[in-house]
Structure formats: C-alpha cells, structure tokens
Amino acid sequence: MARRERVASTRRAFARLGGAMPARSAPTAVTAPAGVPPGPPPVSPPLESLFDTAPEAWVALCVAADLAHLDHLARLALDFSPRVSLESDAVLLEVRGSFQLFGGPQALCAQLLARCRAAGVVPRWALAPTPLAALALARAMTDAEVRAGQGVAVLARDRLVGALAPLPLTVLGWSDDTIARLASSGVRTLGAALRLPRAGFARRFGPDALADLDRLVGVAPEPRRAFVPRERYRVRHDPSFELAAQPAVLREIGPLLEALESFLRARGCGIDLLMLRLAHRERPAQHGVAAIPPYTPVALRLAAAEWLAARFAALLSEHLARTVLPAPVVRIELRSGALRTVTAGSAALWRPGEHGGGLGRESPALIERLRARLGSEAVYGLCLVPRHRPEVAWRIAEPALPGVAHAPVSAPPVSAPTAACGLRRPLWLLREPEPLPWPYEALQRLEGPERIETGWWDGADVARDYYIAREPSGAEVWVYRERLPPHGWWLHGVFG
Amino acid sequence: MDTLAGLLTHPGIWRGRGLARSDTHATGYARLDDALPGRGWPAAGLTEILTRRPGLGELRLLLPLLAALGAAQPPRWVAWVSPPFEPYAPALAAGGVPPGRLLVIRAAEPLWALEQTLDSGACGIALGWPESGRRPVRARDLRRLQLLAQRHRAPAFLFRGLAAAREASPAELRLLFTPQPGGARLQLIKSRGGHREPFELQWPVPHRSAGEAPHGAA
Secondary structure, eight states: OOOOOOBSSHHHHHHHOTTTOOTTTSHHHHOOOTTOOSSOOSSOOOGGGGTTSOSOOEEEEEOOSOHHHHHHHHHHHTTTOSOEEEOSSEEEEEOGGGHHHHTSHHHHHHHHHHHHHHTTOOOEEEEESSHHHHHHHHHTOOHHHHHTTOEEEOOOGGGHHHHHTTSBGGGGOOOHHHHHHHHHTTOOBHHHHHHSOHHHHHHHHOHHHHHHHHHHHTSSOOOOOOOOOOOOOEEEEOOSSOBOSHHHHHHHHHHHHHHHHHHHHHHTEEEEEEEEEEEOOOBOOBTTBOOBOSEEEEEEEEEEEEOOHHHHHHHHHHHHHHOOOSSOBOEEEEEEOOEEEOOOOOOOSSOTTGGGOOOSSHHHHHHHHHHHHHOGGGEEEEEEOOOSSGGGSEEEEOOOOTTSOOOOOSSOOOOOOOSOSSOOOOSEEEEEEEEOSSOGGGOEEEEEEEEEEOOGGGTOOOEEEEEEEEOTTSOEEEEEEESSTTOOEEEEEEOO | OHHHHHHHTSTTOOOSSSOOOOOEEOOSOHHHHHHSGGGSEESSEEEEEEOSSSOSSHHHHHHHHHHHHHTOSSOOEEEEESOSSEEOHHHHHHTTOOGGGEEEEOOSSHHHHHHHHHHHSOEEEEEEOGGGSSSOOOHHHHHHHHHHHHHTTOEEEEEEOGGGGGSOOOOSEEEEEEEETTEEEEEEEEOSSSOOSOEEEEOOOOSSOTTSOOOOOO
C-alpha cells in the first residue's frame, strides 16, 4: 500500500507519516509528544535511533521559478548545511550531517521553514534520502497543502519507493513525449514506471530516463554541483561627527577603501561597480524649506575591474566634486558590485609611446577619470557603419583601443569600409542639417551634384543632391538640395 | 670644441638664431615642411593654430599627421577635446585615420580634459578647442599642457581664435591660418626658427574633377 500521507505540520509529518519514519526503530528522534511546539528538543536523540535512516537526507524547497527567491533561499539554506545546490525551481540541501546540531530532523525542518516564512517565502518542501526524490515529492504538492504548511518527510530508504509510487510522472521533468508514450502504455505513476523491466524501459525511453529512476530511488549516486554564493563587499560606517563638506567625507571613506582593497586583494578580484550611499538626517519639506532626502547615492562605474584604494579615492573625489550634499552626512555605506577575477600585469619599463612602450591600464584609467567628471555620454569613440546615407554611415562606439585590455564591450565595433567610394566627404559633419546660413547665390559650386537617395526601410527616407561649395569666407562646405518640394537648401558638413 | 658642437645639437638646446634641432613629424605638405623649423610638426609639445572661426580647413592641415599617428604602434588615442562639430568618421577613415583610435571628449572645461588626456600617456595626439569652454584660456594652463605634452612625447594642437594672437603663449609653434580658394595662407607667429613671412599652401587637387557628374552613390 503506497498511499501518500500528508500532514498539517512538520511535527506531525514526522510523527504520523508511516512511510517516513518507522515508529518502532526510531521513536525518540521524530515522534515528539503532541502539543510540544516545534523547536530544538532539549535532549539530542540517541544515535542508534537514526541508524536505519539513509546515509543522506535531502530537503527540497520548491518555489515558483524566481531567481531572486532561489538565491535568497540558497543563502539561507547555507546556514543549515554546507551542501546546497540549485535546481531551476528549487533549492536542495543535504541535512543528514546537521541533524545532531539542530536537534534532529524534525527540529531542523521546523527551523528551516520558520526561516523561509520569515523571509516571505512559503516553499513546497519535502525530505527524502535522495535529492531527486525530495524534489519529486516537493513538486507533487498541491497549492492547498502548501498554504496549510504541509510537507512530506521520508527518512528511511526502504520506505522511499512506497512514498514515491503514487506520484505522477510529470514531477521528474521528463519530456511531454516520453510521458505521453508512457501514459499510452498505461504507466501514469512513478510506481508503475519503477515496476517496468529495466532493459525494455531503457530501450524504449532512453538510458537517461532509466538513470533518472535509479537516482530517484538511490540505486545510482547523484553528485550535485554546490551552490557558491556571490560575494559582495558591504560596509557601513557611522562617523563620530556629522560631515558637512566633501573633503571630510573623502577622509572618512579613505579607511573603508583601504579595507575594500585588502578584501579584493585577498580574493584576487577586482570590481567594476562601487556604490556609495551618504545618509542624511531625513526631513520632510515644510514651511517652504526643501525636503532632505534620506541619502545621496553615488555610483562609480569603471571601465575595467579595479582594486586599488587610491584609484577608487581619486574617482570618488571627482564624483563627489560634482555632487551636491543637501545636508551633513551622518552615515556612509559602501557596497561593491560583483567581484571579477583580475590578473595584475607588470608595470612597463618605458612610458607609453616612449621607445615603443605599449599601453597597460592607462587607457581604461583615462576613460574612467574623464567619465567620472564629465559623465558617461561625454566620452565616446567612433566607428563606421556600412550605410550610404551620410548621417548613418558612422555611429558612437564604446571607446576601446585595439589590443588594450578593456572591460568587455557589448557590441563589437563595426569596421567596414566606407560606402563613399572615392567621393569626397567632409571632415566635420553637423549633428543635424542646418538651413543654409548664406544666400544660395553667394556659394561657389565646386563639385556635384552627388545624389544620395532612399532609406525607406528604416523610415528615414532621403532624396538629396549634394554639392561641394565654397562659402563667401573661402571655406569649403557640403550642402544639399532636397529633391522633394519645397527643395530647401541645407548645410550638412564642413570640409574643415 | 667638438664636445661643444655635439652638445649644441641636443634637442633641448635652442639657440636664438638658426633652426632648433627637434623631433618632428612630417606634415604631408612639402611647402609647409619647408617653412616649419625642423621640417615638420613638433613631435612633442603644443602647437596653436589660430583661425577666424573653426571649420575653415585647418583640420585638413593635420590629416596626414593624424593618419601617420593613427597607424603608429602601439595604439594610442587620437583625442578630440570639445570639437565644434562631429568628427566625421567616414571622411577620417578615407584620409587614413583608423576610426577605432578616435576618442571624442565633450567637456565644459576643455583644458582640464586636455590635461587629463595628455597626462594619461594613453594619447598619441590631442586636438583641443579650448575656447569652447567657460573659462578664458590662460598662459598658465597652456604652460602646463606644453609640459605634459613634452613629457609624454605627444603633440597637442589647440585651435583658437585670432584674438589669441595678441596674447603670449608657451606653445612650441603658433600658426595663423586664413582660408583661400583651393588652399590656405599661413603665417608663423611663433616658432623656434623658421620664417615669419606669410606663405601660401595649395591643397592637393582631388582626383575627380568638378565637371564630372557622379551618379547616385550606392
């Protein structure tokens, strides 16, 4: 008889689930007297009571596929076990080694679920000797059961198959085709699938499906990739007095940046994002006095991963010089972006350009320094675009010197030959064509017309006749006449 | 005596009369090479080009130099600080300047940006339009730029208005530029040697005459 039982609390899950815990062999560990609130029992269970449980015990915490939740749950799970791994919709943790510390499986699960609820997550959860079984049991729970806080716990391996047998096949994440073919031969539950002859099953549904079943019941081992939490640097500092001016703020930040540098050096890492929050004493607007926001944010983005405190300090001082502090600073918070592995290079013997000395970090450092003061959009590179219309034959690109280490660029620069084959183009282009500032008669026509037409495919259709002309003061300009009424004359470039 | 003669050829020593021996880059225009001391643009240091307004053809003077330095190894930036218009990448590429080396910096304080650019060592040549900034250009700022450009062995070109001709400047070379049909009229107003008489420069004739009517460019 493999009827799965569900019970209304962690305590009762362990107490009543016959399939889970044989009452005779392991009574003390799991059958706490009714009425005792969940929590670590005062006395650790005797060791022999856990002897007939499986060597591993996996908890699956199943949530809706939401990466932020999963990451949060996985960090939380690390408090209970060092062996945590992620599935697309669940966190799996091996807790067998933690039973003793937390006072038995029941207390452990109760604490784990209390932590989840405190974090605002109500997971479907199950405890089983193999990770796949825990996952299957957790996935099979209904919403009503989840709301009631129910879970499933199976500790003994000989009870595992019985607990799994009634589950539908969908819980294993097999393809719809496999499930449909199994259903057509009358196999709708895991129990039925496990009863099929192994050789025939492997032949019809593939060795992977058979391996899944083996791992499910613990016949085959299942090594899992461990979850490694992303590291961040985060520090909060309350200065002993309020800081009114930027130099004072910078002085207080100095030691924090030193600590950040040693943190990064110890890990051989750098960061390309550093967030600074300068907290003020908040005050709402009143009597015509402007409100003071709770904090002033400063975000430092770097062109390449950086770890030197002096560089952070120099860039932050540029940023702070542009920042207006609405009120004195009472607290400083520093938070880093994701850590990036960096390889430190040797310093060059020659200065760049001297005796053919190459560039090291000078180029990204220059761009960062300029951007820290001028803003990101004020510093840019250029690249060609293979188009015939002059205004779209180029575009702004992320500045990166070829052969010099820069942060990865999202779009590779297009290096296409210019479309103007042998035709003269002005060295300066106006951002937008301007109406001719001189009367047309004052221009001396030198070359032209060069007809540039069409562009219907991107909505910027043009029909223009371009001329190279000399304007009254002697400079050569690039002008065009629209071929469509009202046939206006426009200035588009200057042959500077 | 030989020792003294050897010493006097040192680029750091400039004797009042005669041409100073200094590192130069060829300008790409024979007439200009002849007129400039050292037969070319100073390879390190500040050069000022004074025009009535930007965009009269003064950039064409520098195009061969930009192409030469743009192709130099190791790669260094060709920096444009606060240019008056957009540098047109296809035309520059046609002139031999690789677009990947162009770095445009739009700054309200062009002198500060120029200083940073030259001081980084990452810049092979800097072009600056300092008068687009809020602050007047002072000789002190220019001296700093001149020292930085010399130290990092990069030429820096400043494009300024005619009014600047009346002010003193620590620049290596100062040049007055007046456009003329098909060319330009140039006059050195400060140089280490060279002639002070104005001279005329003709642009190379474009390889396609004005009479041919081109078909629509594809």
